Amino acid sequence: MSAEKIIGVIGGMGPYAGLNLVEKIFDHTLAASDADHLPVALLSYPDRIPDRTAYLLGETETNPAEAISEIALTLDRLGAAAAGMPCNTAHAPRIFNVVAARLRDAGARLRLLNMIEETIRFLKEEHPECTRIGVLSTLGSYRIGLHRRALEAAGLEAVLPDENVQEHIVHRTIYDPSYGLKAQSNPPSKIARQSLLNAIEHLREKGAEAILLGCTELALAIPEAEVEALPIIDPTAVLARALIRETYPDRLKLL
Amino acid sequence: MSAEKIIGVIGGMGPYAGLNLVEKIFDHTLAASDADHLPVALLSYPDRIPDRTAYLLGETETNPAEAISEIALTLDRLGAAAAGMPCNTAHAPRIFNVVAARLRDAGARLRLLNMIEETIRFLKEEHPECTRIGVLSTLGSYRIGLHRRALEAAGLEAVLPDENVQEHIVHRTIYDPSYGLKAQSNPPSKIARQSLLNAIEHLREKGAEAILLGCTELALAIPEAEVEALPIIDPTAVLARALIRETYPDRLKLL
Known part of the structure; x- marks a missing residue:
């Protein structure tokens, strides 16, 4: 048991994105039975974590880093060796760096992976031909x-x-109280999916060679690996693979 | 924060069944934004929990109740007010009653719901016309x-x-190392789904008026509410609703 390396997931940003990361950890693990699957702890406390975007836009002064750090420290006490948070916006330096510093100050052994750094690394390794993202x-x-x-x-x-x-299509697809992915993601609304396909077309016309889904809610509406031959990069899947690599690398499924 | 009631999920039996319970908790919650969702902690430690069926069949003497109790007590320390385990077999009295006694002895405040009792209650309330299950x-x-x-x-x-x-169709659909749901549930194999549809037909011919999916893996292959007019009862969904009712009853979606 002492060698057990729990994978921690800081969920709740939003709840389905947390769930989606856990699902992808399971999907990317080599396992033929229950017991082959890796130990995972998901803490989904959305009520505790203030909205990340509202903080970055200056609409509130409460840095969500405080609540996120508390949850990360709870995972550390549970024995998590590595953890990830499936929320791009929470990786803004004004939030992520505060969490990282708190963990360091508290002497946490848990290693908090940076989803955005992992995604860039993945892009360069798996899609070296794409330079306009x-x-x-x-x-x-x-x-x-x-x-x-x-x-x-x-x-x-x-x-x-x-x-x-950005303002009227992409952001609303995430936040609109009626059709947005934070209000309705299981299943996502048809409007949300169509809006994103339109936005992908817009980016292709501007020269994009691959699409980075830079908000974890987006992969819920665009689960494909490609849209009209453009590779779709899903940071949640990248983070899932990175968490397995950090803990049980021999259990990582080949791509 | 003192009034916060975390919902605990004892996962790993199997991993996707645990995930499925969390998803159903989210799906059955009235929520228009991230922060409206309920606090949930999922501990999925499949490597720690011995196989339930092997214990009941006498193939091993290790009662999985020990490991399950440890995980339940961890949830109690995390502040879980209610918890559930999405595994029918673990509700065998020789397992469930031992866990319940451990929690009582340890003075846990956490209330461990009994998925099978909840399912019977649900059947009588929502399908009073069905008596042959x-x-x-x-x-x-x-x-x-x-x-x-x-x-x-x-x-x-x-x-x-x-x-x-039972032996050659139903059990193998769950445990077969190639096509069984414990080996491959995301997505389930076509053989697994077809075997279950055949078994449902067999039960209908024997007089069944509703079908109880008495193993949490089964709902992954039979997600429908009805199969050819027979109501399908999914204990995972019933347990999800019971956990919301126990903690935040005013947030339970109407059926």
Whole structure:
């Protein structure tokens, strides 16, 4: 038991994205029976975590990093060796770096993986032919250039939606109280899916060679590996694989 | 925070069944945004929990109740007010009663719901016209009469598969190393689904008026509410609703 390495999942951002990460951890594990599956702890406490986008846009001063750190420390006490949070917006440096510092200060053994860094690494390894990467994300991630900066730092070019497409199509697809993915993701509404397909077409016209689904809700509506020959990069799947690699690398399914 | 009632899920029996319970908790919750969803902790430690059927059939002496109790007590320490385990076989009295006693002895505040009792209650409330209930389950549950006894105690009649159908069709659909649901459930194999449809037909011919999916893996292959006008009763969905009712009854979606 002492060698057991639990995989921790900080869920609730949103709830279905947390669930989706756990599902992908199971899907990417080599297992022929129950007992072959890896130990996973999912803490989905959405009521405790303030909205990430609202914080980045200055609509609230409460940094969600506080609540996220508490949950990460609980996972550490449970014995988690590695953890991930399936929420792109929570990887904004003003949030992620605060969580990382808290874990360091508390002497946590848990290693919190960075989903965005893992995604860039995956892009370069698996799709080296793609250098112009289309990005779909929340308005918060868009405004602070979350994915753009990370892509550029890795020598890749970010292809972003025009401001009006971002605000009126992409962001609403996530947040609209009637058809948005945070209100209705199981199953997603047809409007949400069609809006995203339109946004992907918009990015292709602007030169994108691959599409990064830069908000974990988006993969719930676009589960395909490709849309009209454009590779779709799902950071939740990338994070699932990274968590297995960090804990039980010999159990990682080949791609 | 002191009023927060976490819903605990003892997963890993098997992993996808645990995930499926969490998904159903989310699906049956009234929520228009992330923060409206209920706090859920899922501990999926399949490597720690010995096979339930092997214990009931006398193939091993290790009672899985020990490991299950440890996980339940961890959930109690996390602040779970109610918990469920989406595994019918683990509700055999020789397992469930030992877990319940451990929790009592340890002074746990957590209330462990009994999925089988909840399912019988649900049957009587929602399908009072059905008195002959077909049961699909593992061989362990079948041999000890797990569902049969519970149904009879409630004044209902259990319609069970013939012994050869149980052994060669139903049990193999769950445990077969190539096409069984424990080896391959996401998505389930076509053989598994067709075998179950055949077994449902067999139970209908024997007089069943409703089908109780008495193993949580089965709902992964038979997600429908009805098969050829026979109501399909999914104990995982029943347990999800019972957990919401126990913690945040005003957030339970109407059926």
